[in-house]
Amino acid sequence: MNILSIQSHVAYGHVGNASATFPMQRLGVEVWPIHTVQFSNHTGYGAWRGQVFEAGLIAELVEGIAERGVLPRCDAVLSGYMGSDAIGGAILDAAARVRAANPAALYACDPVIGDHGRGIFVRPGVPEFMRAQAVPAADILTPNLFELEYLAGMAANEPAALRAALAKVHALGPRIILVTSALLADTPETAIDLVVSDGSGLRRLRTPRLDLDVNGAGDAIAALFLVHYLRTRDAAAALAWAGSSVFGLLRRTAEAGSREILTVAAQEEFVAPTRMFAPEPL
Secondary structure, eight states: EEEEEEEEEEEEEEOOOHHHHHHHHTTEEEEEEEEEEEEEOOGSOOHHHHHHHHHHHHHHHHHHHHHHEEEGGGOOOEEEOOOOOHHHHHHHHHHHHHHHOOOOOOOEEOOOOOOOTTTTTOOOOHHHHHIIIHHHOOOOOOOOHHHHHHHHOOOOOHHHHHHHHHHHHHHHHHHHEEEEOOOTTTSOEEEEEEEOSSSEEEEEEEEEOOOOOOOOHHHHHHHHHHHHHHHHHHHHHHHHHHHHHHHHHHHHHHTOOOOOOTTTTTTTTHOOOOOOOOOOOO
């Protein structure tokens, strides 16, 4: 299996491609990473160094990969944080090029826009680009609850409203939507929910809520969900594996008191989660 992953990257820590690439490789996937930015560390530290790359560089790198004659063997394109709407355009061009070479390839988009408590934190133009262009192009979408609400234009913090919001976003294009960090009105304070919708119904995976504040977990779960879905073509099974693996990763991180997720130290969680959680109908 081969996945083209176009995301941000940090030298220190694990967010973007630095969070997504290794878990996929640990599962036996060949990953072709292209970085939209390269920073010294994630921006949550308040200070960082590095730069956002121009859209032309992404197109150039995709062209170089195409020249190797391998695009017909690419099974999926995965995207995350987009530094600008121009970079977003280059990512969609890459996804279209892969699909032209392999019509069975999927495009999985993590529509990074913002989060509850922080609001929108991407550059102007990016949220609008996500809604108007990236989301309609995606087969799989992995928003957090804030992002789902933005895309749907409505609150979705209780089950009936969540179902309505998902229907609105499905109507934009994506066949499968995984909602991460879905804290709904009926979610206990000691738990956190993930919800997947694939047109056949909603499934919820509930795991214990851990006392930690780290970055990169969303990037990891999007990558893991994509790999498991490609292998099983079963959204509920992919939810179970991805959610259980990320819970194990975060549990290990919390126990260590680390500010960065322990992607390498906890790598066995990707192949054999310590604790498996079962999805339930919602």
